[in-house]
Amino acid sequence: MSTYLDRTDTIETDEVSRTPFSLPALVDALESQTSAPTLEQIYNWLENAEVSAEELAPYRGFKDGNYWRHLVCRNKFVEMLVLCWRPGQRTPIHDHNGSHGGVRVCEGTMWETTFTYDPTKGLEYKSASEYQTGAVTGSDVPDIHQLGNPDVSEQDMITIHIYSPPLGVLHTYKPGSAAIDLYTPPDPE
Numbered sequence: 001m002s003t004y005l006d007r008t009d010t011i012e013t014d015e016v017s018r019t020p021f022s023l024p025a026l027v028d029a030l031e032s033q034t035s036a037p038t039l040e041q042i043y044n045w046l047e048n049a050e051v052s053a054e055e056l057a058p059y060r061g062f063k064d065g066n067y068w069r070h071l072v073c074r075n076k077f078v079e080m081l082v083l084c085w086r087p088g089q090r091t092p093i094h095d096h097n098g099s100h101g102g103v104r105v106c107e108g109t110m111w112e113t114t115f116t117y118d119p120t121k122g123l124e125y126k127s128a129s130e131y132q133t134g135a136v137t138g139s140d141v142p143d144i145h146q147l148g149n150p151d152v153s154e155q156d157m158i159t160i161h162i163y164s165p166p167l168g169v170l171h172t173y174k175p176g177s178a179a180i181d182l183y184t185p186p187d188p189e
């Protein structure tokens with residue numbers, strides 16, 4: 001009997017980990033948090049996200065000058081944003097100042113460049129990666145990176161971001177410099 005129950009538990013756990021998350025289901029999951037979710041939990045949500053174009057429609061909006069941040073939900077433990085990027089739009093080089101988080105590419109192609117920082121050497125290039133539609137990546141503390149929609153993509157990009165705790169003032173960096181500046185992302189709308 002106990003073996004039977006154990007197998008049932010295993011199957012149920014497996015099913016839970018593969019449960020697809022619509023955008024409303026993601027909002028429910030985030031709003032029910034009573035503590036900060038781990039990076040692994042954020043990956044699980046994003047890797048199992050199945051967000052339709054209709055669900056994204058209220059958050060679909062682009063600006064010519066900069067990528068546009070749209071807030072989906074936020075509490076003191078976690079926040080979710082939809083970012084809309086024209087070709088060539090990108091973030092500054094930044095870290096998340098103590099937050100960890102993940103990103104899922106919903107439409108388009110994303111470039112990520114990562115860096116290391118040493119107080120004496122300054123900022124140094126580490127790696128570059130390309131993520132296609134459906135890909136998920138993340139940033140732990142104290143990762144330094146830059147995200148963008150390649151100017152050569154010739155298509156808009158839409159990404160979903162989950163951060164815990166919600167982003168506040170970030171640190172920004174410049175290649176070849178040891179200077180660290182403070183940066184407050186534009187208020188999500």
Ligand SMILES: [Fe+2]
Nearest residue numbers: 094096139145
């Ligand atoms: Fe970031």
